[in-house]
Amino acid sequence: MKTTLSKTKSLTFSILFAIVLIGCNPQNKDKESIIDLQKGSSQNVHSAVIDSIHSEIKHGEYGLIDRFMLIQNEELLADYAYEQDYETIVQKYDTTNRQYNFNNTSWHPYYKKSELHTLQSVTKSITSILLGIALDLNEEYDVSDKAMPLLTGYNTSFPDTRKQNITIEDLLTMRSGLQWNEETDHNDNTNDCFILESSDNWVEYVLSKPMDTMPGTQFVYNGGATVLLGEIIRTITGKRIDAWAEEKLFEPLGITEYYWKETPNGEIDTEGGLYLKAEDLAKIGTLMLNDGKWNGEQIVSESWVKVSTSPVVHANDKSKRGYGYQWWVPEHSEGESKIYGGNGYGGQYVMVSPEYNLIIVFNGWNINDKPEKSTWRVLQDRIIPILKNK
Structure with a gap:
């Protein structure tokens, strides 16, 4: 766990002040009212719906929620934390002591009972940022470059020429053409993500998968593609992604504590292994x-x-969701994103509405039972309609 102290840069002074209060206010019985909302006119519009969402979370309508934050116009309008007795909850599930058991409370949802919460596939979105920084600073590389020559140290001389033609952008947009099944339950031993996380060498596992479509033609959600992106970042920068992240992203943002899982052969889990506050x-x-x-x-x-x-591609489902470079775009029109977000297993969300200058963060751990309501829909169904009617 990274614990180096440095001067933290704030979202704004007011948000930083609120965050400091959060860290110094452990006495709330259920940690439900962490900040005292100032009842200014701009906030009154939101307070009723925020209170309603908070109440529904407390009553279990959204399942197991650990944190709910809402920031608009650089003001922290809501921040609620909820205590869950995961030790008791998981007793009826498999709790064998392995790193990727999602009911192992040493790892999930908090790392070693710290404030660091699993992000699951929101890790992919942050990996994308880190790749963007690498390409910004190394202009000899581009998303149109072929991926295989950048995976140094691995056998990439495949007879299937389709695999040789996979580009960085194909990996970013989940259009690699690799045969991959990540649609079943994570504990299904035929799920490629399950097999990946049980293997000794993740990159080699991904590279061993056969092709079933031409690269760049079909969206298939594939955590293995993000594993390859992590290795490509290493090739471009000469640094493992955790060191690159600390230097180019975490330190500038004042993020001084994090944990990032290592794979068995000492690489970093770029598809789901990052923990942040x-x-x-x-x-x-x-x-x-x-x-x-x-x-x-x-x-x-x-x-x-x-x-x-931006909705570069569209997911193959009825929701008409778009997908960019490892970011989901659930609401868009004419190629422009109205809402976008990082989306992680169990209920990890950072959602952004540029139109309303608004950010929502949710942490949760709904992995065993499906809740009545989904926090993924809160921005679209609860917050945006209120703002439209202001």
Whole structure:
């Protein structure tokens, strides 16, 4: 766990002050009212719906929720934490002591009972930012480059020429053409993500998969593609992604505590292994909302943020969701994103609405039972309609 102390850069002074209060206020019986909302006129519009969502969370309508934050116009309008007795909850499930058992409370949802919460596939979205920074700083590389030559140290001389033609952008947009099944339950031993996380060498497992379509033609959600992106970042930068993240993303944003899982052969789990505090996940959302800028410094290029959060491709389902560079775009029109977000297993969300200058963060751990309501829909179904009717 990274614990180096440095001067923390704030979202704004007011948000930083609120976050400091969060860290110093452990006495709330259920940690439900962490900040005292100032009842200004701009906040009254939101307070009723925020209170309603908070009440529904407390009553279990959204299942097991650990944190709910809402930031608009650089003001922290809501921040609620909820205590769950995971030790008792998971007793009826398999709790064998292995790293990737999702009911092992040493790892999930908090790392070793710290404030660091699993992000699951929101890790992919942060991996995308880190790749964007790498490409910004190394202009000899581009998303149109073939991926295989950048996977140094691995056998990439495949007879199937389709595999040789996979580009960085194909991996970013989940159009690799690799045969991959990640649609079943994570404990299904035929699920490629399950097999991947049980293997000794993740990159080699991904590369061993046969092709079933031409690269760049069909969206198939594939965590293995993000594993390859992590290795490509290493090739471009000469650094393992955790070191690159600390230097180019976490330190500039004042993120001083994090944990990132290592794979059995000493690489980093770039598809689902990052743990951050909710406050720091909110900083990632703020960076994206501000077109890649933080305190006036361009951390990742505006062009990378724009394409990452645009509906480059469409998921193969009835929801008409778009997908950019490892970011989901659930609401969009004419190629422009109205809402985008990072989406992680169990209920990890950082969602952004540029139109309303708004960020929502949720942490939860709904892995065994499906809740009545989904926090993924809160921005679209509960918050945006209120704002439209202001």
